[in-house]
Amino acid sequence: MVPMATGVQRTQQTQRTERRADALSKERIVDAAIEILDADGESALTFRALAARLATGAGAIYHHVANKNDLLSTAVNEVVAEVVAEAAGGDAEPREAIRAAALGLFDAIDAHPWVGTQLSQDPWQPAIPRILEVLGGPLLTLDVSRCACFDTASALMSYVLGAAGQNAANARVHPHVTDRAAFLGEIAARWTHLDPAEYPFIHQVAAVELPVHDDRAQFLAGVDLILAGIDALQ
Amino acid sequence: MVPMATGVQRTQQTQRTERRADALSKERIVDAAIEILDADGESALTFRALAARLATGAGAIYHHVANKNDLLSTAVNEVVAEVVAEAAGGDAEPREAIRAAALGLFDAIDAHPWVGTQLSQDPWQPAIPRILEVLGGPLLTLDVSRCACFDTASALMSYVLGAAGQNAANARVHPHVTDRAAFLGEIAARWTHLDPAEYPFIHQVAAVELPVHDDRAQFLAGVDLILAGIDALQ
DNA sequence: ACCTGAACACCGTTCAAGT
């Protein structure tokens, strides 16, 4: 439909997703998928929507990507690789390196909720060793006994993926909460209706901390809790 | 199709899902859903399969359940309520109570992987306050300062849901791994092919700990790490 | 009021047919 100037703009580096480029490739497909996921969320990524954006047929995508899970885990791996590249490399103090890596992952998943969903849905996808490395690597320079390193790194990863997954789910179910105070107030009210005898802790939390808590600060408090445990168990 | 002895077996308490009972109810629907989920996994639970098992039409289910998410979160809440009831109540030492609750949740999600998937997909469903209560309640009897209780309980929950979610995903992707050693050996081999300069920690883990680790023991090590952090930060 | 089941508006994936 759209006339193409074939080969004319070869030297131009910028990518225009509006017009059909010369050839399909896994990279172009994955990048288009990421754009759809970031712009309109997980439910918007269908092979039909992706094919439309790439100005091709749905079946063509299968020549470069095995299936939807392959597409998603490749996209996740791309985002995680970027975060890890920023977090790693520096020769910061080990605890600080772990904090930075955990926070980088949290922020990335906050910005791309679909990453959190996918990470908690396939434990052996390519992004996992990256995450384990950036969280566990700094432990090698600590005095953690060799045998506890895997357990410790795995605990850090479970915590990060758990917190990030909850955050991602929240973003998915409540896409645009403008009034956070009102939203948390509703949850608190619901929790207050539970039996106080059965839920004493929930009642205290709903009354005091839940309505005013900050997700990022709470995440960081959890990281510090685990770091304190690492120090204590040495 | 199956002839029914109406009212005859009223006094009998046992539930027979093979025959159509007098009336549909949310409880009967949810119980049937749990049976399908446990027997054949998440992908087997469709409204058509559920309707067939209940000997009714697909639309009838919507008279008792709002939608599939309502059905799933009600099912999850039922399983979690059972686990929590077992774990809570006793006046065990706080750290021991937290350990027992965490392990109970881990085992329940190991037995019902779909629970792990659902829990990491909706942060405000009814089961969440139950989990937060059973993990956070014991903190009230510790000397944890009032203000850190929510952060600490939330960290415990994120860890438990993260670890359990990974475990559930693993069970979903690899339903019946008979030879665990061979399976872990394959992962280790894949990790060994990564660049040793970029993945020093992964290489050590793949060579030493990954092939022989036990998921439950590793989960418990993580709980103890967080408990040590709680003690250290007091 | 509750149930029935066909119909609707979608999915991911496949595959004969084109270039």
Next chain:
DNA sequence: ACCTGAACACCGTTCAAGT
């Protein structure tokens, strides 16, 4: 070799029609 897009085998959900 790569692409096309109709077709297949499903979904969750709705709703007119029954009892």
